Amino acid sequence: MLVIMAMISTVGIAVLQGFWFKNAFENNEKAFDLAVNSALKSVAEGVLRYNNNNMVISDPVNQLSSDYYVVMVNDRIDANVLQFYLQREFRKNHIQQNFEYAIYDCSNERIVYGAVVGGNQVKNPKINANLPKWENNNYYFSIYFPHKAKRILSEMSLWLYSTVVILLVIVFFSYSLLVILKQKRLSEIQRDFINNMTHEIKTPVSTISLSAEAIKKPGATDNPQKIFMYATIIQEEANRLKNQIERVLQVARSESKIRLNKEEFNLKSTLEDLVLAAQVAHKERNAQISLNWDCEKTTIFGDKLHLTNIFNNLVENAVKYSPNEVVVEISTHAKQKGLEIWVKDHGMGIEKQHQKKIFLKFFRVSTGNIHDVKGFGLGLHYVGLMVRAHQGKIRVDSTPEKGSTFQVYLPWK
Numbered sequence: 001m002l003v004i005m006a007m008i009s010t011v012g013i014a015v016l017q018g019f020w021f022k023n024a025f026e027n028n029e030k031a032f033d034l035a036v037n038s039a040l041k042s043v044a045e046g047v048l049r050y051n052n053n054n055m056v057i058s059d060p061v062n063q064l065s066s067d068y069y070v071v072m073v074n075d076r077i078d079a080n081v082l083q084f085y086l087q088r089e090f091r092k093n094h095i096q097q098n099f100e101y102a103i104y105d106c107s108n109e110r111i112v113y114g115a116v117v118g119g120n121q122v123k124n125p126k127i128n129a130n131l132p133k134w135e136n137n138n139y140y141f142s143i144y145f146p147h148k149a150k151r152i153l154s155e156m157s158l159w160l161y162s163t164v165v166i167l168l169v170i171v172f173f174s175y176s177l178l179v180i181l182k183q184k185r186l187s188e189i190q191r192d193f194i195n196n197m198t199h200e201i202k203t204p205v206s207t208i209s210l211s212a213e214a215i216k217k218p219g220a221t222d223n224p225q226k227i228f229m230y231a232t233i234i235q236e237e238a239n240r241l242k243n244q245i246e247r248v249l250q251v252a253r254s255e256s257k258i259r260l261n262k263e264e265f266n267l268k269s270t271l272e273d274l275v276l277a278a279q280v281a282h283k284e285r286n287a288q289i290s291l292n293w294d295c296e297k298t299t300i301f302g303d304k305l306h307l308t309n310i311f312n313n314l315v316e317n318a319v320k321y322s323p324n325e326v327v328v329e330i331s332t333h334a335k336q337k338g339l340e341i342w343v344k345d346h347g348m349g350i351e352k353q354h355q356k357k358i359f360l361k362f363f364r365v366s367t368g369n370i371h372d373v374k375g376f377g378l379g380l381h382y383v384g385l386m387v388r389a390h391q392g393k394i395r396v397d398s399t400p401e402k403g404s405t406f407q408v409y410l411p412w413k
Contacts, residue, residue: 007177010170017166024159028152029066032095037061039089040071040143046085051075067148073139077103082141087117097151100144204237211237260303260389267339268298270308271330278315278328287319287326295334301413306386311343313379314406318345321404338392338411345405350398358396359384 044060053075062070086101100116145151153160211230221227275291282289300307311330318328322345333340350358357363361381383406387394391411398404 010173013166014170017163021159021163024156025152028156029148032148032152033063035093035095036069036143036145037063039086039093039095040069042089042092043082043085044071044073046089047073047077047082048075050078050081067145069143071141071143073141075139076105077139077141079103083117086143097145098147100146101141102144103141104139106139201241204241207237208234208241260306262301262303264299264301265304266298267300267307268293270304271311271341274308274312274315275330278312278319282319282326285319285326287328289315289319289326289328290330292329292331295332295339297334297339297412300339300410302390302410303386307390307410310383310386310408311341313383314343314408317379318343318347318404321345322347335409338409341408341410343406343408344403346403349400349402349404350396351400352398355396355398359394 040061044057048055048057055074057072057074060072062072064070082101082103086099090096090099098117211233215221215227215230271291271293275289278289279287315328315330319326322328325346327346329342329344331342331344333342358380363381384394387408387410393409395407396404397407
């Protein structure tokens with residue numbers, strides 16, 4: 001709730017500052033337009049006086065756009081006189097922007113361009129094709145401010161400074177908020193990992209302890225069959241505990257500094273051995289694990305140990321997340337510069353919102369307090385880490401209740 005309120009407050013401050021900045025810019029623009037209109041009206045009257053014309057023009061100025069003005073004079077306009085009056089009246093009204101002016105001569109029916117004027121400097125007269133035109137059979141001159149908006153913004157230095165400060169505060173606050181949320185997420189992941197690891201380790205330790213107590217009971221040594229059974233249980237649970245600890249250490253070692261011992265080896269025979277070993281290991285579940293090698297080339301350049309671990313983890317996951325019948329299919333697809341190995345299962349699948357997270361360290365799809373699927377959330381993280389270390393890619397295509405397909409791309413060299 002606190003985070004939501006903080007986000008709403010931040011957005012509110014940004015919107016409010018934007019609203020006030022926009023209003024300030026519009027007010028400055030209106031003040032500029034009023035000053036320009038007043039100055040141009042005085043210029044028109046000055047030109048008429050110079051021509052000894054006593055005609056009174058009530059509203060000679062037309063603003064055709066935010067930066068373009070047209071002034072009706074109804075009399076001949078001398079460029080030098082016009083420029084003199086423009087500079088004088090603009091100075092009086094504190095208009096310091098560069099401007100361009102053009103004159104329409106009714107007798108010649110053509111536009112005569114004046115000059116580009118900036119402060120007290122006047123550039124050589126030139127034709128400026130970009131200056132807007134206004135078709136009208138009358139004497140008029142036009143004024144164009146090419147840098148109007150930029151100049152107004154430069155005069156709003158205090159507003160710009162306050163806006164930049166507020167934006168920096170918002171950016172810093174947003175960054176701090178993201179860091180807090182990230183730390184909160186990491187804390188939750190760490191807590192879940194510790195809880196899960198505690199549960200996973202306590203089970204084999206408890207089993208070993210109970211088996212040891214059973215062996216120590218009076219008369220237990222008189223039954224060799226029971227001794228063998230308990231010894232087998234202790235050995236299996238000790239191996240299980242060893243594998244769990246080794247998995248944690250495996251990821252820790254791989255993240256500290258990945259060192260690959262690359263060599264050219266027969267990946268096909270390695271996968272065949274892996275499939276055979278997995279079938280024996282999961283014989284009690286009648287696991288059907290197959291390999292379809294559909295490539296002429298059988299060798300690849302990489303770290304044999306890590307690549308074996310990659311596919312062993314994928315097969316183990318496929319078996320683990322197949323609650324009913326275990327069917328795992330490994331297939332290969334040759335590419336121009338590498339090889340794709342697909343590991344497909346028909347298990348419970350992965351929800352779309354979890355598919356991008358499954359390669360994160362410690363991440364496991366939440367199943368509440370149910371511990372029917374064992375693990376630390378390190379297997380797929382290790383897989384992604386090693387695939388990237390081999391300059392490869394991995395993606396998953398999964399549908400809930402229908403299964404998952406992990407696609408691993410590895411370059412030949």
